Amino acid sequence: MSFFKKLFGGKKEEQTKEIIAPVTNGELLEISEVPDEVFSSKMMGDGFSMKVTDGEIFSPVDGKIVTIFPTKHALTILSSHNREILIHLGVDTVNLKGEGFECFVSEGQEVKVGDKLVKMDVDFINENAKSSMPIVVFTNLEEGQSVKITKGDAKPKEEGRIEIVG
Numbered sequence: 001m002s003f004f005k006k007l008f009g010g011k012k013e014e015q016t017k018e019i020i021a022p023v024t025n026g027e028l029l030e031i032s033e034v035p036d037e038v039f040s041s042k043m044m045g046d047g048f049s050m051k052v053t054d055g056e057i058f059s060p061v062d063g064k065i066v067t068i069f070p071t072k073h074a075l076t077i078l079s080s081h082n083r084e085i086l087i088h089l090g091v092d093t094v095n096l097k098g099e100g101f102e103c104f105v106s107e108g109q110e111v112k113v114g115d116k117l118v119k120m121d122v123d124f125i126n127e128n129a130k131s132s133m134p135i136v137v138f139t140n141l142e143e144g145q146s147v148k149i150t151k152g153d154a155k156p157k158e159e160g161r162i163e164i165v166g
Helices: 003-008 012-017 122-128
Strands: 026-030 046-052 056-058 063-068 074-079 084-091 101-103 116-120 131-138 146-149 152-154 162-165
Touching: 026 146, 046 146, 084 116, 122 131
Parallel strands: none
Antiparallel strands: 026 046, 026 152, 046 131, 056 116, 063 074, 074 084, 084 131, 101 116, 146 162
16 A cells, blocks of 8 residues: 555545445355355455345445446446445356346446345356355455455444455
């Protein structure tokens, strides 16, 4: 982190509160628990994963939808704090060609923390893909930064469980 960012950057409290658990019913897990080496080894960046029961996925940050993959299995958000966030819904779900996903946002749309993004058919995805675990990756962390989470059951719009440190 540069001297100027340390001196003039946002407060740690502000940065911690900007990120919420993006599920209503689920469990926060370490990214290392994802059954896919690309994610679990942090090749794409650090983040976290979740086990979900109802499949509703909400925006973890205030920001703008940058990309929605044609297969609806992934989207990217640029947060109001200039964090690039990939939300990847499940493992090997690109092969489902959009089946099992209903998207509630569009590219270029501004979103607020807690806005509904996608509904996943968890049962269908579990039957037809490797995993239904949503994965959240911060793709533009600075050198030395990492994601710290408090594992366990997540509550809607719960703050303070996901933090960028370093």
